[in-house]
Amino acid sequence: MMPNVVHGVPNAKRKAQDAKRRTVWVVRPASYAVRQTLNAPSLGARGEAAGGEGWGGVFHHGPRATGHRPRAFCFWLPAIGHRLSAIGDFRGGIFALVVAVVAHVLATSQAQSLTVGLFAAPGYISPTLEGSLELGGFSLSARLKRDSLGLGVEDDLEFGPAGRFVFGARGDLGFGLQPLAWGAEAYLRGSVAQFGLDARLGYASAPRAALWAGERNFSGFAGNFNASYRLDPANTLRASLAYAGDVPGAIFQGSTLGLEGSWALREGGATYLAGLGFRVGAYALLGWRGELGEEGTLLDATLRLGWVNRLELGLFQEELRLRLMTTFPLGGVPFEAAASLEAESLRGDVAYDNANGRWTVWLRYTFTFD
């Protein structure tokens, strides 16, 4: 169910504005945590419980062109804030209750991690809480902000040095919309020997941005299927198919479906990536990953050119991880940029969207328990 008013702009007017845009690139700061690396062409996605990256995996390394600019969480704030004013106490009570439950569970179980954060955007601010723990052979996770709650369960299949598969499911409830928004998804990802797979399928009754910080705003069904095959130690092939679900007001419905294929070649300590993709139109993919002069510092760069124009850079050194992304404002495409910095347990995400004059900031700190 889509709200009729988003950020104070009637849908009809918004659609008219959107129609003026030919193609818009979608940026989500948290997406950099799940971007693939060249040696893991399709399966670099961070665990849902760990990063709460949600559907970033749908598009990671995939083009972000849609016919309609998904709104960051902040864009839903006026609507959400208005509707929630009557249930503010209820929401605060829920948050306090969940914190108490989490504290109790942590005290009585083998906790894995607890991440506390603060998400902010124009007109909106919310604490975020993510936790995971092992219980009864399963890995349970929970994520919470002031107007939504998500619970997940995960298990894995271990093949020792040959590989590992993780499978799980999660459900989210959003209290910011009437009726209550909900979302569910199931996923399977991992590798064994030369085969890799990353698949997920989900449904959301409302834009996912209402369900978790940093999520995208499309609703309905969404899924992705990425497969990798290692031809030999030096060569890896990857193919991906992604469907983004119902993008509100989309003028390019075809843009919700994306295809991408790539080939990674490992040679002389570096990995070279080349590929082709299609979303609305065709684009080329080039990448390089390898250590820089200083031992231990690793650079991962990926460039997409064509109907998708985007540069992603990752710089990694021991406990320091910097990820940058920028689009090239060609052909009327608005400029978007994002940065993510991780230093040990601290992580900060910043994003800027020129077209909407929108920014988001998300700071997080993770406690890890042995």
Next chain:
Amino acid sequence: MPNAQRKTSKYVDGRWSIVSSQRPKAIRALLGVLFLALSWVGAQSPAEITKQVQANLEKSPWEATVSGKAQLPDGSSQDVEFRLQVLPGKEQVARVEFKKPGSLEGNFVVISEKEVWNYLFLTNQLIIQPRAKANVQGLGVNLTSLGDFDQLNEQVSLKLLGEERTAEGAAWKLSGTPKDKTQGYSSMEILVLKADPRPLALTLKDAGGKTVADLAFKGFKRVNLTAKQLKKYPADAEVVRK
């Protein structure tokens, strides 16, 4: 181990008796003394041998390449090769880097006193588990026990079969059966170099006598290793703690 002593003695005795028939009495007496000494040295129990191996491998950091054939989880037999690096001492760390089969190239396992790290190249993930919880099965054997010969003696009922000549010199031949029947093999044979007590070859067989793994330890050398070197992993890897 009376059985082991008898076999070892026979072997040495056989060589001596051939020589003794061509020597004068004085030399024969001298060789008799040598024989007694050799018999005493050769009369090693498996426990003593594994202790010697453990002590030798704990002297200083070392590395070796292990290669041969192994039965993979799908039942097929494939060429395997991995590099084993061991840092003994206070901060014990062992690293197993896979070279063959090609599908595992780039994967590695790091075993420390408290944790087992399992790096998977294709997903660029590092899975960290407490050592007590981890059972990193690979090549039909729990990799967490590699390089720990004291543990081997505890886990396997060993007996000394005798000695063999190898390209690197005389070697003890040990055989054993695992005390824990849930291991991926039902019998093993291991060759241990006498002059520099360390493993030279390892053969594992299943209950049907089929070879599960037939591995040779090559290129053994003492090297300078640090825990930081052995724990190195790609800086962009996703770290998963279990």
